Amino acid sequence: MIIEKVELINDGFKVIINEDIIQFKWSEIEKLTGFKVDRLTVDDICLKIETNNKTAFATEEFEGWRNFIDRVLIEFPLIDKNWEEIIAKPAFERNESELYNRGKNVG
Template sequence: MFWNKKKKRIEKIELTENGFQVNYDEEITQFQWSEIKKLTGFKVDRFTTDDICLKIESNNKTSYATEEFEGWRIFTNKMLMEFPQIDKNWEGIIAKPAFERKETELYNRNKNVG
């Protein structure tokens, strides 16, 4: 008997020379750190667990990454270095209370200027 195997979806975020790229099922979105306009953290209810997520916005593109993405911890560590105004415990803040979206603006270039 042959089993119908589904191809595993690619979910990866990786650093590049001056930024990073998000690879979601072979759709790659590249960002430079300098072009980031807004970062919004939130979580998604997955019934038995929550998934910490990040919405990444620049002038002409938007992408999403989650804590399940390969490279998440390396990326978030670098993100905190690039944007030191982000609370280092942002994931913990978003995590409580459980099963609520708790959308939180982490960085907004228009608000974080001067």
């Protein structure tokens, strides 16, 4: 059985895939990119998380996704609250969107 979850902690979060755990502080996030992956019959909304020295991915299928995304929207208030819906259309296309970039100050 594969374990995939994102877990909130005091000053950040952990992305857990089986035995691999990558821990992030909110303050170290450099870039967040939302995109969609075609899984044949359904699409999977994904988030790429980047700092200066680590990268991780989380998807809507991860345990804890909704709590995590709710917190992301609090920590990065310039991100469009409807980004998941925007990325969802049209179906079966990647639809990548940079949600946050510390260097560009985009939202």
